[in-house]
Amino acid sequence: MDKKVIVLMLDDEPIVGKRLKPAVERMGCEVEVFEDPREALQRIDEKTFDIVVTDIRMDEIDGIEVLERVKKKSPRTKVIMITGYAMMALAREAMEKGAYDFIAKPFTPEELRKAIAKAAEALGTPLQNSVTQ
């Protein structure tokens, strides 16, 4: 049996995880959703994820800090940044610090699925159900 791609999704807006989790699971990924960045970082310390999807602007801990923590712990993990405050300088900063992709909100579940499929392929674990049904 193929190894499942393990994804952590972090966004302090509950609707984001609620809406995107089933869309990503349909791709054959195992998904864990967090709204609190501290809890997400604790989980990242315990478990190695293949892909981390994180919002950037959150209270207390921002997505750039999450990115740095993930890359320090697991350089192979692909981190996809999502934000409603997309600007060139922020996008460049995220990429410089090792983000795999950067997506501006609002985006469709399909856009995130595409980015996850690309990241999974780069990890050498292409997803079977990456194309929208």
Added chain:
Amino acid sequence: MTIIAISSDSYRMGREIGEKISKRLGYRYLDREILKEISAGSGISEEKLLKALEKTPSALGMSARDQAVYLAHIEKKVIGEFLKDNVVCHGLAAHLYVLGVSHVLKVRVLSNPEVLGKELAPGKDLSGDAMEKLIGRNENARKRWSLKAFSLDETDPSNYDMVISLNKIEINEAVKSIAEAVGYKKFKAMSYSLKCLKDEETAAEARTILFPRFPDAQVRANGPTVVVITKGMKREKQKKALIIKEMVGKIPGVNFVEVHIVNDILRQAAESLR
């Protein structure tokens, strides 16, 4: 996928550097040769397109409306090429219309004053002072042109990621530095920057359609939505909005056109004085 947009005070020097980088990186090279294709596709002569890239509109020369139309066609084609692959672009003002796209490395190349002086006044033996004045006039003309065409100062170093003076370093060193910089992670294409580029392409296409009739229109695109702001009289607002929606709505991929007509105070005042 990365794009390098080169701007130079000397077309010859910018071209030489652009060609060398494209050869070194195996990227496609794009310059004013593409005007032939744009001319064939738009029906606008190559001469007019070139003029739009070089001359500031004037009462006796090209009108601001014509320049805006010609530049919109150039912009649309160039961005379309940028969306295809790795590209080095020079001489098409790309650094001014993809300023907010993070995977475009914008480079300004300042040529050696002696070389530039000879290029600007071929065959003339100018004194140091005369050459300095000539270069200064050329720089001011480019500044006026870019401010008029894109509301940006082409000569302002803060509009670039990298500024290289060929008075200080050799051409091959400049090529090496640019080729190295393009490998930085921050210039890597991502979903957001590709979307920005696609949005710019859509906006440019809308401008090619709107500018001949509404030259003052400001156009922005965000995915399938296009926002147009233009001036108009109160009584013509509704009609104008409908026309714009119909014109822009024909662009493939556009499913919503938002039109804002702001009061044309000058026309209103002129009419009330009649």
